[in-house]
Structures are given as structure tokens and as C-alpha cells.
Amino acid sequence: MSETDNYETAASRDGDFASFDDHKKGLLGHFHNALHTNPALVPLIVLVAAVIGFGILLGSRFLSPFALTLILQQVQIVGVLAAAQTLIILTAGIDLSVGAIAVLTSVIMGQFTFRYGIPAPVSVVIGLGVGTALGAVSGWLVSRVKLPPFIVTLGMWQIVLAANYLYSANQTIRSQDIEAEAPFLHFMGVKLQFAGATFTLGVIVMVLLVLILAYALKSTAWGRHVYAVGDDPEAAQLAGVNVHGTLMSVYMLAGFICALAGWVMIGRFGSVSPSATTGVIGNIQAITAVVIGGISLFGGRGSILGAFFGALIVGVFELGLRMAGADPQWTFLLIGVLIIAAVAVDQWIREVSS
Amino acid sequence: MSETDNYETAASRDGDFASFDDHKKGLLGHFHNALHTNPALVPLIVLVAAVIGFGILLGSRFLSPFALTLILQQVQIVGVLAAAQTLIILTAGIDLSVGAIAVLTSVIMGQFTFRYGIPAPVSVVIGLGVGTALGAVSGWLVSRVKLPPFIVTLGMWQIVLAANYLYSANQTIRSQDIEAEAPFLHFMGVKLQFAGATFTLGVIVMVLLVLILAYALKSTAWGRHVYAVGDDPEAAQLAGVNVHGTLMSVYMLAGFICALAGWVMIGRFGSVSPSATTGVIGNIQAITAVVIGGISLFGGRGSILGAFFGALIVGVFELGLRMAGADPQWTFLLIGVLIIAAVAVDQWIREVSS
Amino acid sequence: MSVEPILKGRNLVKRYGKVTALDHCDFDLLPGEILAVIGDNGAGKSSLIKAVSGAVIPDEGEVFLEGRKVNFRSPIEARAAGIETVYQTLAMSPALSITDNMFMGREIRKPGFRGKYLRQLDKPAMEKFARDKLSELGLMTIQNINQAVETLSGGQRQGVAVARAAAFGSKVIILDEPTAALGVKESRRVLELILDVKSRGIPIILISHNMPHVFEVADRIHVHRLGRRLCVIDPKEHSMSDAVAFMTGAKEPPAEAVAA
Amino acid sequence: MSVEPILKGRNLVKRYGKVTALDHCDFDLLPGEILAVIGDNGAGKSSLIKAVSGAVIPDEGEVFLEGRKVNFRSPIEARAAGIETVYQTLAMSPALSITDNMFMGREIRKPGFRGKYLRQLDKPAMEKFARDKLSELGLMTIQNINQAVETLSGGQRQGVAVARAAAFGSKVIILDEPTAALGVKESRRVLELILDVKSRGIPIILISHNMPHVFEVADRIHVHRLGRRLCVIDPKEHSMSDAVAFMTGAKEPPAEAVAA
Amino acid sequence: DGHGISACLITKTDTNPFFVKMREGATAKAEELGITLNSYAGKVDGDHETQVQAIETCIANGAKGILLTASDTASIVPVVKQARDAGILVIALDTPLEPIDAADMTFATDNFLAGELIGKWAAATLGEEGVANARIATLDLAVSQPTVDVLRNQGFLQGFGIDLADPNVIGDEDDPRIVGSDVTAGNEEGGRRAMENLLAKDPSINVVHTINEPAAAGAYEALKAIGRENDVLIVSVDGGCPGVQNVADGVIGATSQQYPLLMASLGIEAIAAWAKDGTKPQASDGKDFFDTGVALVTDRPAEGVDSISVEEGMKLCWG
């Protein structure tokens, strides 16, 4: 078109591209940068501070290999559940059924072995399968029927917990019997000890799980899609992400991990009990760990390492306060204060560093 | 500028403004329109369907004035808590402490009267004040310190519940003693009866509260600001809303309403007990009602009437199932199914109608 | 410069983490004028107007309104001082209606008891006002004034935001790319509106990438580059090509324009 | 019309509640051409391209790609068929980086074991590619390729989206107002890019309110009005004033253009 | 002299006055003997995990003895063994472990007996015809059916003369006199709602078993609301002071009283003895645990059922 002014061609003469200077350099700059690229660093700092704090308060009793590895054992179930919860929350969902699924699958692993005489490894596989299937049901309701995750998993929580009581007929399978007849169910409880430190396979599995998921979330396309779906599902869909597939994979994987937590529970508690409190409060515990770990409940932001550190922070506070002899209600109260304080510190570090 | 083409002036010649035709008319069109402008209509439909369903199943036993008003009595506490929860959730928050605040304030009303001999009405006012103050603390942490509401109220929940046990020394104040010495504490339990129907003042207060809040949310500037803050706080801020003020008012009002629920509790249970279940599961019950009522957990969408109907839906299911003879475990399971189903129906109606 | 600027910024700095969005930037808006702000994407134009309208608090520097130093801590304060802004992000609540959004923060209450004590909003009055303002802009494809803003087309949404600012601004109106998503007809209306506002004596800041529009309405042009004011030019003395060349760094601006 | 259109829509209808966005609309894109789509705000342009690119499923009507009827149920399917779209809303994940967004859904994996079995992404390769594409567009004020998209200016964001489409489109590229938020320099680059893509034989749909741009690059202009195609005109035979008059309803289009 | 000795008390919760009293008893005795006492409790009733963590903490802290009211009597056994292996004396209070000899000794109420007593009393009070036409509601603790819940419920039914079917499960009886059961969480709130639900199902209920006295008080409120508080027999378990007062006021017909203070102080003494010279406590004659006793409290004694008066009950009550 000849009618148009040719002022725009003035822009083409522009040869070099200017860019701003970095204004922050040096150690502090690097630190700020690290905080920004690594959201798990903040909960890690809080964790280390908590360990040091209780170390000063309680001395070598707390800083002993025994007590420190005890924390790992005490958080192993919540830690595994928090991994599942992280995946769901990253997609802007929430899973209230994680604890219930863990308990039900532990009951299935136990009852299938004892009631029906199925070999323990097969029962474990069935339990893992049931967990995955329950995850698939929730995932389908969220992704296809478009129901809010909160409601789906709230319903699932009640259904799974009630089914657990009904199916088990409130029967506990005793540790002694498992030991004698199906020791494979105790696999996650196998201990590796050295110099006072005790690591169970359950603890090792928890750590490995977190590392593998951290890798998958950061360095694979699937992981990027999980973040994109949580960030803005509509945009992700338009940008060519298979939103349904991603959601299904996340909910199924979360269900599988919950079942893994069920197996870890058998290893930790020895027995299989349908009334384990994990079924009732495991969800809140896992969500607490995730949120203390700096993962946004609105989806798409945060790192799974953060959730792991979040679980450890709560574990450190709980053991530390108990060892200090705090009265239970005072312990609850202080944990409440500390949850808020931990996140406030997190917030403060982020603010100062930006 | 004379260089520019004057093609744009062609636009000015345009005199009449065209507009599309409505393609949907008649009854169906009106119905669709009503559904869109009135989000509480869908849970109302689900509620009516549930009442009719149980009516067919159980006959006049269920459709009696006695049973129907019993449902109102059974949901009065959750209903009041759901009103508080609605306000918070509309701002894209969540309040896990509602039940705990209700229990603590009921204990304060009772203990101040009995332990310190303060006149009951004054104790009630103090209780309402404490509830408001606790709301203010949460509100401040959310709005000023910018902590996630989930974490703030999770901590608050633990703190308030522990404080409740510590302060009350786990002592129950018996109904008979209140009746004799401080009947004002039972005010919310005063009954109005006619033709088999029973309405307590607590029920009436719940209904009034919902209606007043519905009016305030819909027809006052404050209400519009609550929605705007929940929808997009940054946009609201830029558009000139006092986001901090709005959040503070919402959290304080919610705290006040929780304390009101505490007073209603005394009326309903007769006694004052620090171990009331509301402290532990009141939050989940209230959130369930709110979400079944079609209010988005992401804030800014939904109506408080919906939350009220949501509370009633759960109440109808619970009483209906018990009356139909389902045992507690099965009832628990079926409620889980029905929660999901209720929201699925809601979703389906919305889809069909759009 | 002999006239006292109505809105003045001095030495403004704003950093976002590693990014410097405003780099010791100066800024002047004279009474009654239309000041255009032009510059590359990411040059810091939006950051500049956010800093003078209370939307962000600058890390350094000062803002003066009518010669008095101001410290807006929020857009509400700027608005109360008479500065009305259409942000590039539009600042709308998607789920709320067009009317709700137009009156956000300055709702009209019913007269008498219902307004005073029941604090009831006067919805019919607000709706009528909103409808009138949109008609003035020719945004008539909007079918329902109570439609949620999220259901509007991009251009319709922008039109609503501009209508809001024009209706309420008393001292300064700031428009950050108000016609970016608008159609030809709608853009024309916005330009007419800008001239209309100016004729009411209210000065306007117009950020735009549309050179013909800028040269058509602006009294002065602030050229922004790399986070600061490069120069201020008179559209009657410079061509569009000059402006673009300054803005992109292809050409050095004249010394007197830099001093301005 | 003798040539078979590469992308064809017939009788498309899309309703949103009470609003009719597409009203029995037809649409044709010929091989190798640049087709501009112009129309008022809210005329239904975005709805049209969403309907042909799988982003919404039309209530009625059919879409044909190279003569074969297609039923895209999602943008992924359209993309797999070679149709690449820049939506008006840009479709970016705000918290993710520029690179992540550019490669969303078609990430590059490391060669060998790490890519095949560990499914590890090749971040350096993706970053280099992204940097190159942005440089081609002249979007050099972007300071960090790993910056989250939410920290970019509106124009920078749009540039990233356009770069993504241009880099990956194989059969059809659809651009919904690609220069709305872009600066003069950046807009020029996009126009050059469009011509460059065309010279590679790939047809383009360009939705724009910028008449000079449209008349500069378009081979044919689809005028959209009230949810349907009003006419198709040849920019060499009609003036911008004509186009605007048709589009706004000020003037009746010529009969042969309507038949087209 | 117990200086330098530390002991742990681990209860199911510390929200139930029963456990609060238990702790008071233990604390008083520990102070008297110069023992440092750390107390732990589950977050909610049935919270097994927290109890495991508490025992682990006691091991880490080097405690001499643990007093435990287990939430999950079978599941707790492995960690109890770990504690005993570390040289810690473990005494079960209130609730026997499964197997009972997993603990060094048990100081407990026989909860089945407690239920049986109130069942027998209810049957004797109603008379033969009343028993035949009884309409029974049981207000239990939780859907998870913890052991106390099952023991008291089944004890009650047995005492009343109802066939139990599986004595480990609540609700599998098919006796038509049972209208139904519901759960109460052991507080007034749950008691009222559960009673309302069962009354809505069948308003002719005239015998109500309740898991504890707060649940009974809630049930009474529901009955009062429909004016039936005087023609329904409510029985309960616990013997807390408000509960006994409610027996006096006619809210509850009879309650089985247990003695938490006694359990706790005996437990602390046993730990002191163990720390001193390694002696372990002995079981009651003919039983595999030390029975701290249970007594039926009522002012309407029934033939064939031993009971104590409200006045006596008030002297022995706790909480």
C-alpha cells in the first residue's frame, strides 16, 4: 500500500540491540538469584535453623544420630503422602483422600494375604493397583466431569475410609502374625543401622521418591506440563498440552504413591490396622507439609523438595517439643504458632531477597 | 498530522449500532437466564430433589414437620459456620479455624459466667468480641503479612483448639447448671413450636444471618468489593478497592459469626463442652456445605444462599439415610457418594443450561 | 520550562529483581496537554505510569502533583487526588459485571433511608450511567450491561476500562495503550474522547505504539528508552520517522529535546 | 473459486449462552496466501479462528483441511495437523519460563540414553532455539530467557507467542492480533516474519485492527460483521476507507465480493 | 527416692476428662516420689501414630517407665517391645494390650464388665415384660469401632440378654429390640445428634446405651426436646463427677464408674519400684491384669446387680 507513511522503516535502521545492565552482583546477588531459581531453599533454611535451635535447647540428646534419624522415621508416612499431595496441588487441586487411600491399601495388602491366602508380594501389587485405580477415579471426575478436586477427594475420603472399616470388619492383623507368616509385608520396615543411626527402607524409599519426582518435574516434558496445567489450564490446553492426560497421570500416580505409603505404614507400625489415624488426619498433615514447603495452593508454583523439607520441619518441631517435655496441648499450640512462623519467615526471606 | 490516511473517518459515518438477536426465548430461555443470574438455584434444585427423593422413600415420617424442622436444627451450627466460611472463601481464602473458634467462644461464654461470675449477657458479648479479635488476627496475617489463608487458619485452628482445652481444663458445664444459674446462655435454644414444627431461635438466627449477608453481598458496595478482592486482588487494588480493609472486615466478621455459632451451640447442646466435635470437623463440614453450594474455592464466584442450601443438602442426606436404617459406616460412605453426586448434578445442570 | 507541571516525576527508579524497569527517570505533564509516551516494548513505560499513579512504589525518586510532593501508597490515594488510570492489564474483576467494574470503589447508593442506613446500591442509576458511557464510545456490540467482564471480547473489555477512566478522572487521566485491542471505529471514538477530555481542560498521558494516533492528538511526545526519558519532542516539529528513530536508538535526539 | 481452499469453514455457529458469536459463518483460506480478517470488536473474529483451530467446538457447521472434513476436538489435534495459532489471550503459562512456554507440548529431549529412557529435556538446545527466534523478532529487551513469562511486558509476551507460532507452523499459521501490544520496531519484525513465512509457502490468517498493516501484507481480506463473513475483498481493488465502511456497516459491499 | 528418674504417660487424647484426671493422678504421685513425668497424647481419639512417636521419644529421652493407654491395642505392640528391650517398664492403663502380656502389667477397668453391669441393671429395672418389649438404641463412639467402644457396647447387650453374634463387631446383632446405633464421638454434640437421628427413625425408643456420660447428656437434651426425657432409660459408663451428678439429677439411670486416678498413681508407684530394685507389679488374684475395679452408680438399685449409691459415687468420682 503506497498510501501509508513509511515511518515504520525508521525502525529497521536499528542495528544493535541494547540491553539493561544487571545491577546486583557479588555474593548477595548470587544468593538472591539462588533463592529465586530454587524455591526449596527457603524451607531448607527454616529446617536447618529449627534443627540448630533444638540442638542448642536439648543438646546431644537431640543432635544424636538416633534422634535425627528418628525424625526421618517419624515423617516417612507423611513425607510419602506429601509427595502425592504435591503433585495434585501443583495442578491446582487438593487431595483429601491421601491418608484414607494409604490405610485402605495397607488393609488390602494385609487382608488379601491373610484372608485369601494370596502371596504377600502379589497382595502388595494388588494394593498398589487399587491405590492407582482410586486415583484414576478421582482424576476422571476432576478432569472429565470437571468437578472441583476438593469435593471429589472429600467424597473419596469418606468413601474410602468407610469402605476400609466395612471391608476390614475392624480387624487388626497383628505384627507377630505378619512377622511369622508374611514378612514381605514388613519389607519397608527393614532397618539399616550404623553408629546409632537407623534408616528403614521406608525412609530410603521416601527420599528416593522425592528425588525422582523432583527430577521428573524439573527435567521432563511431563513435569513441565504438570506446572502448566496448574498454572492456567486453559492456556495449557491452547498451547497444546494434553490437559486431560496430564491430570489423569497425576491423580493415578498420586494414588499409587498413597498405596506405597500404605506399604510403608505396615513396615513402620508392624501391624495392619484399619483405624490408623493417618486415614483421618493424613490429608491435613500432608497439606501442611506441602504448604510449609512453599508450594502454592493455587497451583503451578513450588518444588517437591520444598514439601519434603516442610514435612521434616514439622517432624523436627514435634520431636523437639516432645523431647523438651512440653505438655501435649502446649505442643499442639506451639506447633500451630510455628506453622505460621515458618511460613512468615519464608515470606520474609522472599521479600527481602527480591 | 496530514500524512496519515483518512480511512478511519469512514468509521464515523456509521450511524446505527447493530446488535445481535437473542436466540433463546420463552420459558426455557427464562429458566436458563435464571440459572445464570442466580447461582444458588442449582443447589436449591438438588435440595428439593433430595427432599422429594427421601419423601418417596420414607413417606410421611420424613415429610413430617417434625423431621423437616429437625434437619434445620441439626444444621444450624454448620449453617452459621458456613456463612462465615462463605465470606472467607469468596475472598479466595479458606478458614480452617471456624469450628475451633466456635467451641472456644462457647467455652468463654460459659466459663466467664461460671468461673468469674460475670453476668451471662456480658460473657456472651465478651465471647463475640474474642471471636472477632481472633478473626482480626487471621485477617491481619493474611492481608498484611501476606501469608496464605490456609496456613494462617491451620495454625489458628491448632492454637485455638489447644487454648480451648488448656483454658477450660477440659471441664464441662452441665446443662442443668446453666438452666438454673444462667439461662441467658440458652437463649439460642428457645423454641417456637406449632403443628409439630419446631424452630429454635438458633435456627431463626441462622436464616436471618444468611439473608442479611446475601443482601450485603449483592446490594452493597462492601459486597461487591468482597467479590472483587476474591476475583483478582491485584485488579481490585488497581481499580481502587481498599483490599486490606475489605479483607480485615471479612475476617473479623467471620470471627464474629463463628462466635455466634458458639452461642448457638450452647443453645443446642445445653451444656458447654470444650471437646465438642465441631472444634475438630466443623471446618470441613462448613467447607463442604460451601462447595456443595456452588461457591468456587478460587474466590469471587458463588452466592451465600448456595452455601446455606449446601448445608441443608448434607443435613437431608444424613437424616434421611439414618431414618432409612443405614448403619453409621454405610451412612458415612453414602454421604461421600452423595457429596460427589450433588456436585456432579450441579455441574450437569449448569452445562445443560449454558 | 516556565509552566509548573501538573504531574512531575524526578529520578524515579524501579527494579524487579535483576531487571531495572525505571532507571533514574524524569517525567513532566503540563496542564491541559496531551502528553504521549512512546518507546519500545519493555522500555519501562508502564512501569513509569505505575510509579506516578500509586500502583507501584518507586525504589527511588519523587513524584509531585501540582508542585506538591506526593507519596501515593496505593491507586486509591492517586484516584482520590484526581488521577485516573487505565492500566495495560485493565484492572477488571473478570467475574463481575460491566457495571460493577465501572463503579468499583465509588459505587452510587440509593437516595434516602435505603442508601444511608441499608447502604443499598442504586443499581438502575449505575446501569444507566454505564450504558450511556459505553454508547458514547460506540461499544454497542455489548449485548448486556450485566454481562460478566470475562465474557467480553478483548476490545470490548478495553472499551469498558477507557469509559471508566474518562467518566471519573478529574485532574489527570492516564491511558496505557488504550486502543491496542480496539477496532478502527472504537479507536476513533477513544481518540475523540481523548480530545473531548482535553477540551474539558484535563491533561492526559497517552501511552501508545500507534504513531499516527500519537501524532494526531499529542501536544508533546515523551520518548522513553531503556528505562528513562530520552527526550521530549514536539510532533509539529518532528516527523514520525524521527520519533521512531529516536525511540529505537537509530538516531541521536536533538540536544534541546533532551534538555526539556 | 477454482483453487481448493487449504482451510475451509462452512456454516459455522457458536453460541455463548445468550450471545451468538458465530452466526452461520463461512470461511476460506487459499494455499500460500495471507488472508486478513477484519471486523469490529466483538464481531466474532476470535471465535471464528477458535472454531477452525480446535480451541472451541462449533455448535454447528463443518471445517475442512485440504478438502478433508476435520473434527478437531482440541488445539493439540489442530496442531498435529499443522495448524499453529497465536490466540488473542496468548495462551502462556505465566509462572513458566519463556523457553518452557515456547516448547510447551513439543519439548526437545536430550539425545541418547538420557533422552530416550530418562526422558530428560535438552534445556540448552531449547534455550538456544528460543533465544534465536526472539532475536529474529528483535525482542532484545528481554534480559533472561529463563525469566517467567509473567514478568514480561505485554508486548514482550506477545512477541514470544508469535515467535512460537512462526517457528512451528507447517500448514497454516493463524495470528489473532499479533501486533496489538507490539512497538513499532517489533510490529515491523512481525510483518517481515509474516511475509517470510508466506515466502516459505505457508498460508497465514491475520486478524488485525491495523488497516495499514492489513493492506500492506494481505492478499485477500475477509470482512467479518455480526458473526458472519460479510464479504471478501481484494486490497488492490479497494481502499482502506472502503474496507472500514463495509466492516462498520456504513456501506454495502459489492455483490461479487459477497458471493466470494 | 526417685531423683533422676523420668517416666512417660501416654494417653489416647488429652481432651477427655478421663485422661485429664489420669494425668493429674500421675503428676501428683510423680511429684511426691520425685519422678520427672512427661505426658503425651494423641491428637484425636484413636490416634495411634502419635502414640508410637511418643514411645519413641521416651526411648530417646531415656525414660525408666511408660504408662500407656493404647489407642490401637494390637498395633502398638512392636514399639512397646522396642521400649521394653531398651529396659523400660511398660504398664498399660485402662486398656489392655493385645496380647495382654505385651505390657509388663495392666492396671485397668474391665470395660466389658462395665457394659455388662449397666446392661444387667437396665434389664432388671425394666422387668421381664419391659425387657421383652424394649426398644434399644446404642450411642457408640466412632465409625472405626475402637476396642472400648466394642467392649462396652457388647458388654451392655450381653448384660441385657441379647445375642451378640460376633462379639468383636458392633451392629451385627439381629435382635428386633435393637432400633439402631449411631456414633457420638463421645461428646454432647454427637450424643444429641445421634439420639435425634434414631428417634426420627423410631420414636418408641425407651432404652439407651451411651459410650460415656457426655454422650448421655446430649441424648438427654434430644429427648427433652420432644418431652420424652422421663420415660427413657439412659445408661452410661465412666463415673466422672458431672456424670454422677447427672445420675443424681435423673438424667442418667445408672453409670459404671471407673478409677483413673488409682490406675495412674499405681502405675507411677510401679515405675518407682522398678527403678529402685527391678521389681514388677503383680496381677490381681485369678486375673491376668490388675483390676482397678468398676462399680455401678445408681440411686435405684436393682435386684441381683451390685451397685453403690450416688453419694458414694460422688466421693469416688473424678473430673
Ligand SMILES: Nc1ncnc2c1ncn2[C@@H]1O[C@H](COP(=O)(O)OP(=O)(O)OP(=O)(O)O)[C@@H](O)[C@H]1O
Ligand atoms: N512485575 C514484574 N516483575 C518483573 N519484571 C517486570 C515486572 N513488570 C515489568 N517488568 C520488567 O520491566 C521492564 C519494563 O516493563 P514495562 O511493562 O514497564 O514495559 P513497557 O514499556 O510498558 O512495555 P510494553 O510496551 O510492552 O507494554 C521489562 O523488561 C519487564 O520485563
Ligand SMILES: Nc1ncnc2c1ncn2[C@@H]1O[C@H](COP(=O)(O)OP(=O)(O)OP(=O)(O)O)[C@@H](O)[C@H]1O
Ligand atoms: N467465553 C465466552 N463466553 C461468553 N461470551 C463470549 C465468550 N467468548 C466470546 N464471547 C462473545 O462473543 C462475541 C464475539 O467475541 P469474539 O472474541 O469472537 O470477538 P472478536 O471479533 O474477536 O472481537 P475483538 O476484536 O474485540 O477481539 C462477543 O460478543 C463476546 O462477548
Ligand SMILES: O[C@@H]1[C@@H](O)[C@@H](O)CO[C@H]1O
Ligand atoms: O471415651 C472413653 C473414656 O470415657 C474413657 O473410658 C477412656 O476411654 C475413652 O475412649
Ligand SMILES: [Mg+2]
Ligand atoms: Mg506497557
Ligand SMILES: [Mg+2]
Ligand atoms: Mg478477538
